Amino acid sequence: MSAITKRDNNKNKMCCKEEENSTEMRRGPWTLEEDSLLIHYIARHGEGRWNMLAKSAGLKRNGKSCRLRWLNYLKPDIKRGNLTPQEQLMILELHSRWGNRWSKIAQHLPGRTDNEIKNYWRTRVQKQARQLNIESGSKKFIDAIRCFWTPRLVQKVEQQQKLINSPSTTTTSYSCLTSDTNLNHVSSSSSSSSPMLSSTNYNNNNINSVIPNPLSCSSSLSPSFQRPPANFPSNFAFDDSWKFSQLLELSSEVLPENAAYMSENNNGCYSNPIHQENLLAMNNMTSTASGYYGMDQNLMNLQEPAATTTTMMMETYDVLPFDYYFHQPTAESDWALGNMADTLWNMEAL
DNA sequence: AACTGGGTCAACCGCCCATAC
DNA sequence: TGTATGGGCGGTTGACCCAGT
Numbered sequence: 001m002s003a004i005t006k007r008d009n010n011k012n013k014m015c016c017k018e019e020e021n022s023t024e025m026r027r028g029p030w031t032l033e034e035d036s037l038l039i040h041y042i043a044r045h046g047e048g049r050w051n052m053l054a055k056s057a058g059l060k061r062n063g064k065s066c067r068l069r070w071l072n073y074l075k076p077d078i079k080r081g082n083l084t085p086q087e088q089l090m091i092l093e094l095h096s097r098w099g100n101r102w103s104k105i106a107q108h109l110p111g112r113t114d115n116e117i118k119n120y121w122r123t124r125v126q127k128q129a130r131q132l133n134i135e136s137g138s139k140k141f142i143d144a145i146r147c148f149w150t151p152r153l154v155q156k157v158e159q160q161q162k163l164i165n166s167p168s169t170t171t172t173s174y175s176c177l178t179s180d181t182n183l184n185h186v187s188s189s190s191s192s193s194s195p196m197l198s199s200t201n202y203n204n205n206n207i208n209s210v211i212p213n214p215l216s217c218s219s220s221l222s223p224s225f226q227r228p229p230a231n232f233p234s235n236f237a238f239d240d241s242w243k244f245s246q247l248l249e250l251s252s253e254v255l256p257e258n259a260a261y262m263s264e265n266n267n268g269c270y271s272n273p274i275h276q277e278n279l280l281a282m283n284n285m286t287s288t289a290s291g292y293y294g295m296d297q298n299l300m301n302l303q304e305p306a307a308t309t310t311t312m313m314m315e316t317y318d319v320l321p322f323d324y325y326f327h328q329p330t331a332e333s334d335w336a337l338g339n340m341a342d343t344l345w346n347m348e349a350l
Numbered sequence: 351a352a353c354t355g356g357g358t359c360a361a362c363c364g365c366c367c368a369t370a371c
Numbered sequence: 372t373g374t375a376t377g378g379g380c381g382g383t384t385g386a387c388c389c390a391g392t
Contacts, residue, residue, distance in 0.1 A: 027361080027362075028360095028361075028362090028386095029360075029361075029386085030360090030361090048377095048378090049377080049378095050377075050378070051376085051377070051378095052377095063377075063378080064362085064363095064377090064378080064379095065361075065362080067377095067378075067379085068360085068361065068362080069360090069361085072359095072360070072361085073360075073361095100380095100381065100382090101380090101381090102380075102381065103379075103380060103381085114379095114380075114381085115359080115360075115361090116359080118381075118382085119358070119359055119360090122382095122383095123357065123358060123359080124357095127356095127357080352392100353391105353392085354390100354391085354392080355389105355390095355391090355392105356388105356389090356390090356391105357387105357388085357389085357390105358386105358387085358388080358389105359385100359386095359387095360384105360385095360386090360387105361383100361384085361385090361386100362382105362383080362384075362385095363381105363382085363383075363384090364380105364381095364382090364383100365379105365380085365381090365382100366378105366379085366380080366381105367377105367378090367379080367380100368376100368377090368378085368379100369375100369376085369377085369378100370374100370375085370376080370377100371373105371374085371375085371376100
């Protein structure tokens with residue numbers, strides 16, 4: 001049932017309450033009349049100064065309530081309906097970067113509100129974690145997302161693209177996350193964009209090679225973080241010509257099978273030395289380290305993105321493919337990967 | 351038909367920060 | 372510098388829906 005219908009159901013109830021407390025601020029569900037007042041007032045005078053706006057508009061609401069109603073429900077560009085796989089994928093990606101920074105995440109999902117994303121995370125993602133009896137934010141949870149849910153969503157996106165594109169073509173335009181301008185604003189002043197999320201062409205065969213088969217995932221993975229292999233190209237750099245397919249090709253050629261190591265801090269959180277020792281050295285770029293669900297951001301020395309939006313996004317996304325590539329599940333999480341494979345792979349999108 | 355338990359999501363709460371004075 | 376106010380944010384609540392019994 002839509003919120004409007006729900007609101008209508010409450011209308012009589014609220015009206016009665018309003019009569020009782022006519023001099024007090026109203027609370028609870030908004031009526032159509034209130035919505036209309038707010039919409040028309042903002043259309044004439046614009047947003048902001050919410051307390052004053054509430055009074056001027058003749059609403060018996062406090063400013064915060066008006067602001068919330070407008071931003072989460074009435075604003076014209078609010079997108080309705082279920083989150084698409086692309087959007088779900090985006091949320092997983094961005095949450096891995098920023099944690100529960102819902103408003104920040106919402107900025108990169110046009111038409112979606114922080115409240116909606118927060119609800120999605122709590123009702124879908126955390127629910128799945130509970131059902132699997134794993135703590136959301138735990139390492140097992142991270143592995144589950146990386147090894148199963150994300151590839152599953154990527155596959156869904158891929159299937160959608162196949163439907164859109166000619167079935168005869170062998171190369172798919174992986175533009176899922178920019179197709180509806182999700183990231184256009186992110187890299188607005190630069191031609192560079194997220195390796196994982198950018199509009200990038202890649203070969204279907206390579207896609208299949210990096211989407212782990214859940215049933216073989218745990219057995220084929222090294223039990224810890226991996227150093228970049230010795231033959232990893234030292235001149236590899238993220239720049240405008242960077243293509244996701246490059247990494248996919250590398251993944252099949254130089255997937256490290258030894259020199260595994262990991263570090264663990266006092267809190268049992270894993271730090272990723274790759275960022276400090278290798279990626280920084282190789283690519284001379286800013287480490288964003290944390291990136292992983294539930295990690296202590298102080299311990300991980302998470303730096304808030306700098307100055308411009310473009311810079312911020314480049315800095316934060318650049319590491320992503322390496323995270324997915326090198327940050328292999330640990331031995332302790334192998335149980336999860338093995339035991340959860342069937343459950344997760346058969347699971348509908350979050 | 352009535353009840354129940356779980357899921358969803360709009361709305362609220364409380365805290366924090368920035369700004370004005 | 373201290374205080375008041377506005378606004379933003381993440382966490383939580385509770386009304387409602389719906390499927391199962």
